[in-house]
Amino acid sequence: NAGVTQTPKFRILKIGQSMTLQCTQDMNHNYMYWYRQDPGMGLKLIYYSVGAGITDKGEVPNGYNVSRSTTEDFPLRLELAAPSQTSVYFCASSEQGLFDYGYTFGSGTRLTVV
């Protein structure tokens, strides 16, 4: 049981480039989330999904897009990378939105935009 898998672990982008951060979970969780964590700060919610085909904005969605075509996958797309998007990105999943035990986090993607 792999849990939540994120790829890549590290990436350097040039300003204006685009990329997709991949997130896959094998726990059949309905809810999935993308967070970013800037140095010395807590996590901030970017986007979340309550099921396949349904996504919604979190606290800091600007500059990002998501899709949820399957229960397992929740990719995060950066279209025009900016230095302000340098951060560590965490994907998480939970069952039915329940917070009990239910938030399983991936190991993160460290993104640097130069």
Next chain:
Amino acid sequence: DAKTTQPPSMDCAEGRAANLPCNHSTISGNEYVYWYRQIHSQGPQYIIHGLKNNETNEMASLIITEDRKSSTLILPHATLRDTAVYYCIVRGQTGANNLFFGTGTRLTVYSL
């Protein structure tokens, strides 16, 4: 969701109990207190949660005051591997809206 206040950092000797406080004076009746920790920039890890009764599991104990305005996470025998940032979060039990982690308490466990 109610906001929380935690000390930015704490130290604890290995083998001793680590007591991490959290103030949540604006907590509402249906909101739970949750604790997560983040070890060295890994993804956060669930520790424990409670509503109004004290709770204990294999990782920690959670003591919630009677007025529910504050709580304490207790790691009974801290080890070096417990060095992490600990987040106290207050929110309802369901829903997928914002999960406010704040900046947490950086606990450093040191060898005697």
